[in-house]
Amino acid sequence: MDWMTLSITATGVLIFCLWIVIPIREYRMIYLQLRKQRRSEATDPGERRT
Amino acid sequence: VTTLDYTIVIVFLCAIAAAGGMISRLIRTPDDLFVAGRQLTPFVLAATITATNLSMFHFVGMGGTASQDGVSIIWQNWTGGIALTLSGLFVLPLMRRLRIRSVPEYLELRYARGLRTLVGAFWGIRLCIYLGILLNIAGSAAVNITGFHHYGAWLIVFSAVSILYSAVGGAWAVAIMDSVQFLAMLAGALIMFPIAMSKAGGLPQMISYFRVAASRAHFVQLLPAHGAYNWLFVLAILLLSIKWACIDQAILQRAFGSRSPRVGAKGMVLSGLITTPMAFLWVLPGLAVAKLHPQGFANPDQAIPWLLSTQLPSVARGLLGFVLCGLVAAQISVITADVNSVATLLSSDVYRTLRRTPPSPRELLIVVRANSIACGALMLSVAWLLQYTNAGAIKANLTMVGILDMPLFVVTVIYGMAWTRTNWQGAVAGFIAGGLAGVGCYLLIDPDLFYAYVQVPLGWISTAAAHWVGTINARLAHLQHDVRNLAPIVSSSTALVVTPLVSLLFRPPAKLPDPPAAQPGDEVDDFHLIPASFLGKVGAGMAIVAAVVFLFAVIAAAWSWRAASEIAVAAMLAVVLGGLLRVYVK
Numbered sequence: 001m002d003w004m005t006l007s008i009t010a011t012g013v014l015i016f017c018l019w020i021v022i023p024i025r026e027y028r029m030i031y032l033q034l035r036k037q038r039r040s041e042a043t044d045p046g047e048r049r050t
Numbered sequence: 051v052t053t054l055d056y057t058i059v060i061v062f063l064c065a066i067a068a069a070g071g072m073i074s075r076l077i078r079t080p081d082d083l084f085v086a087g088r089q090l091t092p093f094v095l096a097a098t099i100t101a102t103n104l105s106m107f108h109f110v111g112m113g114g115t116a117s118q119d120g121v122s123i124i125w126q127n128w129t130g131g132i133a134l135t136l137s138g139l140f141v142l143p144l145m146r147r148l149r150i151r152s153v154p155e156y157l158e159l160r161y162a163r164g165l166r167t168l169v170g171a172f173w174g175i176r177l178c179i180y181l182g183i184l185l186n187i188a189g190s191a192a193v194n195i196t197g198f199h200h201y202g203a204w205l206i207v208f209s210a211v212s213i214l215y216s217a218v219g220g221a222w223a224v225a226i227m228d229s230v231q232f233l234a235m236l237a238g239a240l241i242m243f244p245i246a247m248s249k250a251g252g253l254p255q256m257i258s259y260f261r262v263a264a265s266r267a268h269f270v271q272l273l274p275a276h277g278a279y280n281w282l283f284v285l286a287i288l289l290l291s292i293k294w295a296c297i298d299q300a301i302l303q304r305a306f307g308s309r310s311p312r313v314g315a316k317g318m319v320l321s322g323l324i325t326t327p328m329a330f331l332w333v334l335p336g337l338a339v340a341k342l343h344p345q346g347f348a349n350p351d352q353a354i355p356w357l358l359s360t361q362l363p364s365v366a367r368g369l370l371g372f373v374l375c376g377l378v379a380a381q382i383s384v385i386t387a388d389v390n391s392v393a394t395l396l397s398s399d400v401y402r403t404l405r406r407t408p409p410s411p412r413e414l415l416i417v418v419r420a421n422s423i424a425c426g427a428l429m430l431s432v433a434w435l436l437q438y439t440n441a442g443a444i445k446a447n448l449t450m451v452g453i454l455d456m457p458l459f460v461v462t463v464i465y466g467m468a469w470t471r472t473n474w475q476g477a478v479a480g481f482i483a484g485g486l487a488g489v490g491c492y493l494l495i496d497p498d499l500f501y502a503y504v505q506v507p508l509g510w511i512s513t514a515a516a517h518w519v520g521t522i523n524a525r526l527a528h529l530q531h532d533v534r535n536l537a538p539i540v541s542s543s544t545a546l547v548v549t550p551l552v553s554l555l556f557r558p559p560a561k562l563p564d565p566p567a568a569q570p571g572d573e574v575d576d577f578h579l580i581p582a583s584f585l586g587k588v589g590a591g592m593a594i595v596a597a598v599v600f601l602f603a604v605i606a607a608a609w610s611w612r613a614a615s616e617i618a619v620a621a622m623l624a625v626v627l628g629g630l631l632r633v634y635v636k
Contacts (some may be wrong), residue, residue: 008334010338011327012240016233019097019324023229026091032087034076034578 056196056423058371059378062234063211066227066382070215073223075379080414083220084151084394086305095317098228098304100325101383103130105184108114109332109377110191114350114355115279116280117340117343120260120269123336126227127329128622129288132600135593135629141296142465143311143577147565149285149304152391153297153462154399160466160562163403163472169458170399173299176423176451177392181385182432189382189433193353195374201437208382209430216386216393217422221307224383224390226302231379238376239331242367243360249361250338259341262607265408267339272615273607278531281607282613286535288604293459297442299391300384309575312633321500326626385429392425393596408421449534456538457484457545465549469564476553483548494519495526495533516568565614576636585635595619 001008081087090098108127115123130185150156155172189204198204215223250256260269268274273281287375295301295318308314332354339353340346347353362370397418407415461480465472475626495505500523508518529536569577581587600621607614 001244001248002252002254005247008253008327008330009240009244012236012243012331015324015328016236018400019093019229019233019236021196022093023091023097026094026230029612030091031091034087 051461052367052370055374055622058368058376061190062375063207063378065229066379066498067211069218070211070223070227071218071225073215073226074157075459076222077218077220077415080398080411080418081221083390083418084398084416085303086221086225088149089309090304090307090313090317091309092313092316094225094229095308095321096324097232097443098225099134099301099306099317099321100328101228101232101235101380102224102300102304102387103321103325103384104380106187106191106381106383107184108375109235109239109380110187110354110425111307113332113336113339113354114347114352116333117353118346118350119272119278120266120271120272121333121337122268122272122277122284123328124272124333125279125284126287126291127325127333129291131326132288132526132597132622132625133291133495134301134318134322134325136292136597137295138305138315139590139629139632141467142302142314142318144306144449144517145302146306146308146314147575149566151303151398152393152394152621153299153302157462157477158350158467159561160462161477164621165474166178166337166399167403170395170403174392174395174400174425174469177395178428179390181392181425181434183386183387185429185433186436188251188378188385189209191351191355195359195377196354197359201323205430205433206383208378209321209426209433212382212385212389213423213426216389217419217426218592219532220393220418221390224386225252225307228383228387231383235376235383236331236378239328241376242335242373243331243361243573245362245365246338246357247368250341253334256337256341260337263382265342266405269337271565273604273618275607275610280537281604282496282532284604284607284618285601286538289456289538290632293455293538293542295461297455299395300387302392302552303394304387307420310575310577312575313573313579314633315577319626323626323630326622328385336589346572348479356628365458389422389425389429393421396425427465431433449537453488453492453537453541456480456488456542457481459541460545461549464546465553470552471558472549473559476549476551477557479552480545480622481550484541484545487544488537490626491537491540494523495529495536496524497527497530512573533621549608559598577633581632581635583635586632589628589631589633589635592630593625595629596624596628600625 077083078089112123112126125434133364145156148156148159150159152170154166154170157169184203185208188208189201190203191398192208194202215227219227247253247256251259257270260375263269268277273284277280305314305318308317330531335357339420343353344354349354358370358373362373376503397414400423401417402414418599458481461472461477465477465480477582493499505516505520505523508519581590603611603618603621607618
């Protein structure tokens with residue numbers, strides 16, 4: 001494989017890896033926040049998100 | 051296509067439909083369906099914006115165009131990166147701060163409720179037609195690649211999966227599944243790219259091959275002075291990209307789902323950053339086809355399917371199946387995002403504004419889901435009808451959209467945000483005048499349209515008048531190949547002139563309401579139009595200066611200036627990197 005093809009492919013692979021690792025962490029954060037929010041709604045049914 | 055390839059694609063389709071359906075448990079309020087509860091984070095947002103942007107049109111259409119006219123089509127993606135960055139820095143944060151769900155909602159806050167209803171209905175219907183076109187491309191490509199000649203069956207498979215999960219799971223399903231589909235399409239492109247380059251003898255050899263071929267030397271010129279995709283095309287596509295990144299409902303609705311204005315800006319800039327190198331992955335395989343199959347194709351859209359069906363199976367079994375999953379993912383992610391946007395426009399901007407009393411959240415949830423299904427039915431009907439017509443119908447629709455959206459961008463963003471004196475009368479007049487000027491540009495320059503819609507009808511009224519306009523058409527004949535690029539410039543220029551003139555004839559509008567107060571759980575909003583820190587100012591300044599340099603480099607290419615391509619590429623990178631610096635420093 002020539003260096004031009006290799007560098008473009010490597011950049012693509014890097015983006016691929018970054019977009020697996022970081023979104024998994026971000027989704028975990030969203031999940032934890034949603035769970036906290038839903039729990040607080042369950043304990044205080046008068047308070048609902050608008 | 052082997053049984054193994056089919057199995058891989060079917061398993062992939064079933065998995066995304068099932069996963070999308072499971073996400074429906076997250077839906078509790080209309081905001082969950084419209085804007086994913088405004089919980090999205092930067093990298094998730096970048097993945098969903100990129101997946102919403104990229105469709106089979108990029109892989110098949112742009113690759114095919116590159117095989118016929120060279121690499122300069124890549125600017126369609128690269129100007130998109132510039133536009134996403136500029137919109138992320140200067141437009142999206144202002145809209146996100148207002149906690150709106152759609153661009154027509156901004157039009158109500160800024161101008162009048164009637165404008166919201168009208169634009170919402172117009173966009174809803176035209177997005178359904180566009181979805182039909184997307185489905186038609188997907189169905190036709192599936193027939194070409196697989197050789198399974200059941201167009202209707204392909205339409206039903208693609209639309210069933212898309213409608214199922216966007217109607218049930220809404221913006222949450224779109225965001226989560228877009229992250230997966232973004233990876234699937236990137237993986238597909240990463241398989242196709244090195245194989246295509248290796249079959250064509252390697253990238254450096256391919257560039258040398260085209261440089262010495264006198265008739266095709268422009269194939270490897272990034273900013274050619276002549277040809278179908280010349281400097282004027284880049285200028286027009288830059289304008290259209292800025293319009294797209296600032297007012298396109300499907301793109302902005304994803305960004306409205308961000309946790310805060312800064313997170314929205316980060317998502318848009320990151321999306322612009324990753325699209326830039328990714329564009330090589332589908333444009334350069336088109337160039338490889340131009341070398342491997344020099345006699346070309348009657349329809350350039352056949353170039354990439356030819357590459358996939360003839361070159362990939364010889365490398366390994368099942369490889370084609372994975373690339374097809376990427377293509378399917380690209381198309382389904384766009385269709386689901388647009389279905390979600392149509393449902394938002396028709397429910398939030400049309401149904402809700404036409405009712406005297408606001409609907410309950412439960413009622414609105416039912417209406418959104420019913421609208422998603424109605425949108426799917428309309429999309430399927432349009433795609434079914436398109437098999438009986440030629441490409442002219444698709445081209446006409448896209449042309450009309452291009453013409454009408456530019457004036458809307460002028461009144462929404464340029465005057466809507468930068469000049470508080472603009473009122474709804476000026477906005478409506480600018481929109482109509484810009485649209486008419488764009489249509490007039492086509493009618494006067496394009497010889498076929500001129501004859502059918504101007505000269506013949508005018509001849510019924512006055513032969514002298516028909517003869518006079520005929521001389522104008524003859525004088526403009528040399529512009530006919532550039533009419534597609536000139537129309538958006540003419541329509542936006544007209545709206546730029548008419549809107550302030552008409553606004554000054556009527557009373558000033560009411561002041562834009564203050565942004566709603568922060569809600570519990572909201573992130574601190576610390577993103578300002580003019581950055582507080584020195585580094586932030588450097589980043590924003592760098593993006594603005596580089597955008598101006600880019601514009602000069604593109605115009606300089608008209609005189610075949612040697613350094614134009616290099617300067618334009620450097621300026622494009624500087625815009626995105628400046629934007630990145632701006633959004634990541636406080």
